[in-house]
Amino acid sequence: xxxxxxxxxxxxxxxxxxxxxxxxxxxxxxxxxxxxxxxxxxxxxxxxxxxxxxxxxxxxxxxxxxxxxxxxxxxxxxxxxxxxxxxxxxxxxxxxxxxxxxxxxxxxxxxxxxxxxxxxxxxxxxxxxxxxxxxxxxxxxxxxxxxxxxxxxxxxxxxxxxxxxxxxxxxxxxxxxxxxxxxxxxxxxxxxxxxxxxxxxxxxxxxxxxxxx
Amino acid sequence: xxxxxxxxxxxxxxxxxxxxxxxxxxxxxxxxxxxxxxxxxxxxxxxxxxxxxxxxxxxxxxxxxxxxxxxxxxxxxxxxxxxxxxxxxxxxxxxxxxxxxxxxxxxxxxxxxxxxxxxxxxxxxxxxxxxxxxxxxxxxxxxxxxxxxxxxxxxxxxxxxxxxxxxxxxxxxxxxxxxxxxxxxxxxxxxxxxxxxxxxxxxxxxxxxxxxxxxxxxxxxxxxxxxxxxxxxxxxxxxxxxxxxxxxxxxxxxxxxxxxxxxxxxxxxxxxxxxxxxxxxxxxxxxxxxxxxxxxxxxxxxxxxxxxxxxxxxxxxxxxxxxxxxxxxxxxxxxxxxxxxxxx
Numbered sequence: 081x082x083x084x085x086x087x088x089x090x091x092x093x094x095x096x097x098x099x100x101x102x103x104x105x106x107x108x109x110x111x112x113x114x115x116x117x118x119x120x121x122x123x124x125x126x127x128x129x130x131x132x133x134x135x136x137x138x139x140x141x142x143x144x145x146x147x148x149x150x151x152x153x154x155x156x157x158x159x160x161x162x163x164x165x166x167x168x169x170x171x172x173x174x175x176x177x178x179x180x181x182x183x184x185x186x187x188x189x190x191x192x193x194x195x196x197x198x199x200x201x202x203x204x205x206x207x208x209x210x211x212x213x214x215x216x217x218x219x220x221x222x223x224x225x226x227x228x229x230x231x232x233x234x235x236x237x238x239x240x241x242x243x244x245x246x247x248x249x250x251x252x253x254x255x256x257x258x259x260x261x262x263x264x265x266x267x268x269x270x271x272x273x274x275x276x277x278x279x280x281x282x283x284x285x286x287x288x289x290x291x292x293x
Numbered sequence: 294x295x296x297x298x299x300x301x302x303x304x305x306x307x308x309x310x311x312x313x314x315x316x317x318x319x320x321x322x323x324x325x326x327x328x329x330x331x332x333x334x335x336x337x338x339x340x341x342x343x344x345x346x347x348x349x350x351x352x353x354x355x356x357x358x359x360x361x362x363x364x365x366x367x368x369x370x371x372x373x374x375x376x377x378x379x380x381x382x383x384x385x386x387x388x389x390x391x392x393x394x395x396x397x398x399x400x401x402x403x404x405x406x407x408x409x410x411x412x413x414x415x416x417x418x419x420x421x422x423x424x425x426x427x428x429x430x431x432x433x434x435x436x437x438x439x440x441x442x443x444x445x446x447x448x449x450x451x452x453x454x455x456x457x458x459x460x461x462x463x464x465x466x467x468x469x470x471x472x473x474x475x476x477x478x479x480x481x482x483x484x485x486x487x488x489x490x491x492x493x494x495x496x497x498x499x500x501x502x503x504x505x506x507x508x509x510x511x512x513x514x515x516x517x518x519x520x521x522x523x524x525x526x527x528x529x530x531x532x533x534x535x536x537x538x539x540x541x542x543x544x545x546x547x548x549x550x551x552x553x554x555x556x557x558x559x560x561x562x563x564x565x566x567x568x569x570x571x572x573x574x575x576x577x578x579x580x581x582x583x584x585x586x587x588x589x590x591x592x593x594x595x596x597x598x599x600x601x602x603x604x605x606x607x608x609x610x611x612x613x614x615x616x617x618x619x620x621x622x623x624x625x626x627x628x629x630x631x632x633x634x635x636x637x
Contacts, residue, residue: 188382190375190377190379191379191381191382193344193375193379194373194375194379194380194381195381196344196368197342197344197368197373197375197379198368198369198373198392198393198396198441199365199366199367199368199369199370199393199396200365200392200396201365204396209381209383212383213382213383286383287425288382288383288384288385288425288427
């Protein structure tokens with residue numbers, strides 16, 4: 081299996097476009113996943129009976145095969161990026177929802193109690209005490225969801241999207257390994273860089289965890 | 294300042310935490326609620342700022358029924374120091390202290406300036422303000438907890454076993470600081486503890502609770518120690534009730550005279566007439582010089598430790614003013630007791 085470097089040289093623009101498109105799909109999915117998970121997690125955290133139900137649903141959704149999800153979405157959103165992002169978003173929920181609920185659970189009761197006793201109202205406590213303290217656990221979920229989404233984008237090649245995934249079908253159809261290898265390497269690079277970026281974001285957002293006494 | 298009127302608290306599980314409590318807490322005084330665990334003292338405290346709602350009865354703070362006020366606003370107007378400080382781990386010390394001023398809508402700058410001033414009030418360095426709670430010792434965290442409660446200058450301060458989690462040496466320091474602060478600030482303080490010595494030390498008024506949420510006796514420390522209402526209170530105060538009472542009386546009234554010449558032991562002074570130690574021909578023993586505002590208990594203790602039975606008395610600068618004998622101290626101790634026990 082040899083790499084045809086001249087093909088890579090001739091296709092840098094395409095590779096760049098595909099990489100950007102790939103990253104956009106993955107990050108959109110994580111962003112929507114977070115936006116959906118945060119309120120659902122608050123509900124699951126506050127209302128115990130709903131907790132198992134909501135986490136159960138996110139588990140069930142995760143087990144639906146990706147092709148099935150895309151097929152089911154076709155009548156709704158067609159062969160578009162929207163379909164890709166909806167599908168990927170559904171998969172992120174399983175980690176994002178669970179981690180956000182666990183993050184909220186991990187906030188010490190004593191600290192919430194203190195906030196209440198100082199006269200902080202529930203919404204403000206949620207935003208300024210509970211979310212910040214849950215952040216490390218939530219961010220752990222965001223990191224997993226991001227890496228998972230980056231690796232899953234390729235599946236959307238079935239519906240004509242798929243970012244770097246298109247390189248796999250291309251290489252497979254022509255029995256030409258170079259695009260496949262380039263696609264794999266770029267996907268891994270994306271995952272590593274995105275994960276490192278999230279670690280940096282968390283570092284910036286949680287100054288109190290930096291200097292452990 | 295704070296009035297409990299026939300207050301009853303029964304929890305949903307059926308246990309009665311507070312039983313028909315009627316109690317007045319005077320403005321500017323320290324009321325200590327004391328009793329073994331499960332006696333309802335913490336529940337009583339938490340009903341004042343509506344962390345717990347009473348089942349029946351009324352609680353008034355400054356004449357106003359607490360249940361008729363917005364709970365969050367009420368809590369902002371009452372300082373609260375929680376067991377083990379309960380600081381926000383993700384906020385700097387300064388921002389922890391600024392919590393209530395910020396909630397009240399004071400600007401960030403003003404709130405931080407106020408917080409910086411309070412750091413000094415509770416004996417912390419300005420540098421500590423930039424740290425996070427986990428970087429402080431338990432005692433320092435507790436000081437921050439007190440500063441946070443004082444930040445909005447509330448007239449009432451609730452303290453729920455605030456010094457329970459620190460070692461005895463630090464606890465004594467924190468108690469001293471609280472007494473010093475209270476002299477300056479004259480807050481109405483409600484203090485919960487299970488430590489009777491702490492209660493005697495800090496309280497202007499001590500309320501003793503028995504399991505089941507019954508208030509057994511509420512009185513000044515002296516009255517409580519001299520005339521416990523029943524065997525339960527007497528048992529709770531412990532066997533050394535008499536000595537504890539002496540810890541509340543000062544040495545001031547005990548007569549003093551010049552240090553006697555001759556005898557095997559001499560009190561050695563330095564050039565400024567400050568006591569150094571007791572000396573005999575072949576030995577030296579340390580001396581603990583006492584001031585007028587030291588307690589009769591410490592005088593009794595020192596008179597036992599002293600090889601001559603005499604205690605060295607000094608003025609505020611540590612200069613010798615005279616000595617008092619074991620007999621004089623003993624006599625005053627006995628007198629103090631009798632007075633306390635027959636007083637109406």
